[in-house]
Amino acid sequence: MVASWGNWRPRLAYKFSVEDSIYIDKDAVGKGAGKALLPALIEQCTALGKRQMVAVIGDSAQTPSIKLHASCGFEMVGTLKNIGFKFGRWLDSVLMQRELGTGGVEPPLA
Numbered sequence: 001m002v003a004s005w006g007n008w009r010p011r012l013a014y015k016f017s018v019e020d021s022i023y024i025d026k027d028a029v030g031k032g033a034g035k036a037l038l039p040a041l042i043e044q045c046t047a048l049g050k051r052q053m054v055a056v057i058g059d060s061a062q063t064p065s066i067k068l069h070a071s072c073g074f075e076m077v078g079t080l081k082n083i084g085f086k087f088g089r090w091l092d093s094v095l096m097q098r099e100l101g102t103g104g105v106e107p108p109l110a
């Protein structure tokens with residue numbers, strides 16, 4: 001199982017925004033592991049002073065991931081259509097976003 005985060009973009013302006021990545025072992029999917037790990041990751045990034053978390057979900061058909069993120073407070077912000085190509089077909093990427101801490105209400109701590 002992997003739950004990690006990385007910078008949303010390498011440029012300095014985006015240093016307060018992160019992208020999450022979460023993968024649950026095949027035999028453990030659908031048993032609540034995602035719902036245990038993602039809030040912990042959100043908490044960790046909030047404590048680090050990050051302000052936004054973005055999920056880039058590999059395909060519109062990825063219902064479990066979309067449901068997981070929605071249940072952790074992420075909102076749908078858009079779909080990049082046919083942005084990837086894998087196993088002989090074009091893939092969408094669904095973007096979801098969640099504020100961390102005070103989000104965009106006040107400037108970040110340096």
Ligand SMILES: CC(C)(COP(=O)(O)OP(=O)(O)OC[C@H]1O[C@@H](n2cnc3c(N)ncnc32)[C@H](O)[C@@H]1OP(=O)(O)O)[C@@H](O)C(=O)NCCC(=O)NCCS
Pocket residue numbers: 021022023024025028029030031032033034035036055056057058062063064065067068071
């Ligand atoms: C997506 C993933 C991280 C979800 O983690 P999980 O431990 O399986 O999910 P959970 O058991 O915690 O359930 C989270 C939500 O998804 C729903 N869900 C889980 N499996 C589902 C399935 N097969 N079909 C429909 N919904 C499903 C649960 O009902 C729950 O929804 P709720 O909050 O509305 O009750 C996991 O399935 C996974 O690793 N998949 C493969 C890799 C991947 O797609 N990673 C995401 C990259 S962004």
